[in-house]
Amino acid sequence: MGQEGVEVLFANAREYVDYISEKYRGRKALGMPVSEDNLDEYIWYTYDDIGRYAKAVAYYLTEVLKLSKGDRVALISENRAEWGLCALGVVYNGFALVPIDVRMSPNEIRMILEHSESKVAFVSSAQMKVLSEEFDLFSVVEHVIYVDKAFDNRGITLERIVEMYSGKELKNVNEIDPDDLFEIVYTSGTTGLSKGVMLTHRNIMFEVSVLPDLADLTQDDRLLSILPLNHTYESTAGLYAMLLKGPSILYSPTLSPKVVLELISRNKITKMFVVPLFLEKLTDAIIRKIDRSSFILKFFVKFLFSLAKLSKFLTGSNVISKHILALVRNKSGLGSINLFVSGAAPLPARVANFMELLGFNILQGYGLTETSPVATFNPPNNPKNASVGKPIPGVEVKIHEPNEEGIGEIWIKGPNVMKGYYKNPEATSEVLVDGYLRTGDLGYIDDEGYVYITGRIK
Numbered sequence: 385m386g387q388e389g390v391e392v393l394f395a396n397a398r399e400y401v402d403y404i405s406e407k408y409r410g411r412k413a414l415g416m417p418v419s420e421d422n423l424d425e426y427i428w429y430t431y432d433d434i435g436r437y438a439k440a441v442a443y444y445l446t447e448v449l450k451l452s453k454g455d456r457v458a459l460i461s462e463n464r465a466e467w468g469l470c471a472l473g474v475v476y477n478g479f480a481l482v483p484i485d486v487r488m489s490p491n492e493i494r495m496i497l498e499h500s501e502s503k504v505a506f507v508s509s510a511q512m513k514v515l516s517e518e519f520d521l522f523s524v525v526e527h528v529i530y531v532d533k534a535f536d537n538r539g540i541t542l543e544r545i546v547e548m549y550s551g552k553e554l555k556n557v558n559e560i561d562p563d564d565l566f567e568i569v570y571t572s573g574t575t576g577l578s579k580g581v582m583l584t585h586r587n588i589m590f591e592v593s594v595l596p597d598l599a600d601l602t603q604d605d606r607l608l609s610i611l612p613l614n615h616t617y618e619s620t621a622g623l624y625a626m627l628l629k630g631p632s633i634l635y636s637p638t639l640s641p642k643v644v645l646e647l648i649s650r651n652k653i654t655k656m657f658v659v660p661l662f663l664e665k666l667t668d669a670i671i672r673k674i675d676r677s678s679f680i681l682k683f684f685v686k687f688l689f690s691l692a693k694l695s696k697f698l699t700g701s702n703v704i705s706k707h708i709l710a711l712v713r714n715k716s717g718l719g720s721i722n723l724f725v726s727g728a729a730p731l732p733a734r735v736a737n738f739m740e741l742l743g744f745n746i747l748q749g750y751g752l753t754e755t756s757p758v759a760t761f762n763p764p765n766n767p768k769n770a771s772v773g774k775p776i777p778g779v780e781v782k783i784h785e786p787n788e789e790g791i792g793e794i795w796i797k798g799p800n801v802m803k804g805y806y807k808n809p810e811a812t813s814e815v816l817v818d819g820y821l822r823t824g825d826l827g828y829i830d831d832e833g834y835v836y837i838t839g840r841i842k
Contacts, residue, residue, distance in 0.1 A: 390778035392799065393593045393628075396560035396585040397475040400592060400624075405435025408603065408630040414465040416635040423646055429465055431630070434472060437542070440549040441473025446556050448549075449504065449527055453478040453558040454565060456500045459614075460484045460493065460515070461508040461531045463635050466542060467613045468623050470506045470531060475585070478558035481567040482580075483614040486511050490518035492578075496570050497524045500580060500806065504528070506542070509535045562586035568806050569616055571753050580806030587756040588620055590799040594776050595625040598761050599655065599725060599747070603630030606720075608653040610636050610644060610662070616757040617727055622657040631655075641669065645718075652720040660731045663724060663746070667735045723747065727758075730837065736769040748772055750835065754821055755779075756800040760835045771834035776800075781835055782820070783828060790828040791838055795820040 394400040408431035415428040429437070445451045457474045459481060461467055474481045482500045484493055493515065497505065504527045507515070512528075512535040515521055521528055528539035566588045568580040607626060611618040626633060634651055636644055647653065724739070724746045731748050739746055747764060750772030751757035760781060762773035775781040779798035786792035797820045804812035815822045826839045 390590070390594055390799070392562075392586065392590050394589045395562050396478075396564070396589065397472065397566060398477070398560060400589060400628075401435055401438045401472050401476055404627050404630070405431050405438075407431070411603065411630055412632040413627065414468050414633055414635070416465045417637055417647070420637040420640075420643060423643065423650060426634075427465060428632075429469060431627075434469060434627070436550050437469040437546055438473040438476040439554070440546045440552075441470065441542070442477040443549045443552050443554055444529075444545045445474070445479055445504065446477050446554060446558075447552075451479055451503060453560075454480055455504075456480045456482050456502040456568065458482040458484055458497055458500065458502040458505040458507075458525065460486060460505055460511045462486055462510060463609060463611075463613050464508065464531065464637075465635055466531050467635075468619075468627075468633075470529075470542065471613075471619070474506075475566050477554060477556075478560045478564060480565040483567060483569060483619065485570075485612060485614045486514075487612070490515050494519055494524055496578075496580075500568055500570075506531050507535075507539075509533050560585060562589070563803070565803070569614070569753050579808060579811060581753045582803040582806050583616070583753075583756055584803050587800055587802065588624060590778065591620050591756050591758060592625045592628055594778060595621055595758060595761075596629045598764070598776065599626075599723060600764055601626060601629040601631060601655070605629070605631035605654045606651055607631055607633045607655050607657075608636060608644070608647055608651070609633055609657070610639060611657060611659065615728075616753050617751075618657060620756055621725070621727075621758055641665070648718060648721065654720055655723045655725070656721065657725045657727070659728045660726055660735065661729070663726060663739055664732060664735050666718075667738050718744070723764075725749065727751070731769055733770065740769070750837065751800075752821075752823060754802045754815070754823075755796055755798075756802070759796050759798070759800065762834075768832075768834050771830070771836050773835065774833045775835070781829065784820075784822070786828065791826055792828070793841055794823045794825045794827045794835070794837075796823060797821070 411431050412428045413431045413434055415426050417423050418425045457479050459470055471481055482502050484496055502525055505525045506529045508531045530539050530541045534541050563584050563586055565582055566585045567583050570578045570580050609622055613619050636647055726746055726748045736746055747762045747767055748769050749758050749761040751759040759779055760773040761776050782795050783792040784795045801821045824841055825837055826841055827837045829835050
């Protein structure tokens with residue numbers, strides 16, 4: 385089902401960066417608190433900073449380091465505002481990004497650097513400290529750029545690059561074809577080296593073109609990012625696609641519930657990309673808080689929940705229950721949130737029902753790194769959160785060889801499907817069949833076109 389025509393707005397990342405940096409000039413784009421212990425002060429980069437940093441990085445990689453188009457550049461950093469500045473600088477002139485999961489062991493990181501043949505590595509000082517205890521990064525890559533402060537005098541900092549090369553015009557502008565590599569994303573492997581998923585500029589720009597409208601995003605939105613940026617769910621959906629509409633994105637320095645809730649409350653956060661575990665913990669925390677309250681307050685809140693359940697049963701929507709339970713929602717510190725986007729795992733029904741009853745809009749989607757990543761998404765006007773939604777515009781989802789119950793393997797076709805696995809044609813041929821990606825997931829599609837996941841075949 386699906387695959388109606390979609391206009392891809394940009395042929396490559398350079399067109400995209402030039403567009404957002406000019407359209408939203410002066411607006412806050414990427415920010416973070418100065419530290420976990422100081423949530424009163426923030427570092428903010430504007431949309432024109434995105435363009436300025438991207439061009440300075442591209443100049444340095446091209447004219448100073450003399451990289452060739454398609455050369456791989458690794459990014460090894462925890463979530464921070466500069467992550468996106470570095471990433472967009474890498475892809476701006478046709479170099480391929482290799483985002484690396486900092487939760488991997490130093491040995492796994494070294495294997496990825498060697499397998500991808502990365503010539504340059506952007507690295508935060510915190511991650512450099514961890515790696516240096518196991519191996520010398522300079523023995524694996526030719527050049528090191530420090531995302532924040534310098535770890536030693538052998539590398540150069542991002543800020544120094546911007547100071548020296550901002551405003552300089554690229555002499556060697558690489559032509560970037562939509563099918564050129566944007567990034568190689570190494571998925572988690574249970575044994576040995578994980579597979580390197582090759583995603584193109586077409587893959588990423590397609591998702592950028594489609595996703596913002598599905599989430600009803602506007603430039604007045606304020607997002608809080610808590611998921612790892614090396615994953616395509618957060619980088620493609622939560623960063624690149626969101627910047628198209630001009631919102632601000634704040635990065636939490638920690639996953640501490642206290643800090644996250646404080647950042648949401650202080651900054652009036654409106655949208656978040658989350659995993660079901662986050663919503664599950666949030667649900668349990670709210671329930672615990674109600675149970676620990678005084679008898680009278682607990683009785684009153686439970687009475688409000690009963691009214692809310694009745695109104696939802698009678699009306700079929702949470703419009704009235706949202707007003708009834710506004711007090712509970714605001715007391716939880718989440719009153720400003722108008723949307724949670726949930727992905728990466730199934731959303732438990734009890735969590736979805738509780739959060740929706742409270743008046744939170746939750747939209748669940750589905751995809752894989754190999755689909756850049758989003759392939760299906762629940763429509764905001766008619767979500768079915770027992771499902772993972774409908775195929776996004778431009779994408780076809782079919783059930784291969786369904787059984788009598790309509791359950792079979794989910795196959796996906798569209799502009800979001802990967803180019804293949806890096807240096808692994810055998811694995812590529814196993815999952816790419818006649819233009820479709822074999823997902824390995826079992827599921828079915830109902831009469832209204834909603835996709836349901838029922839398990840795995842491998």
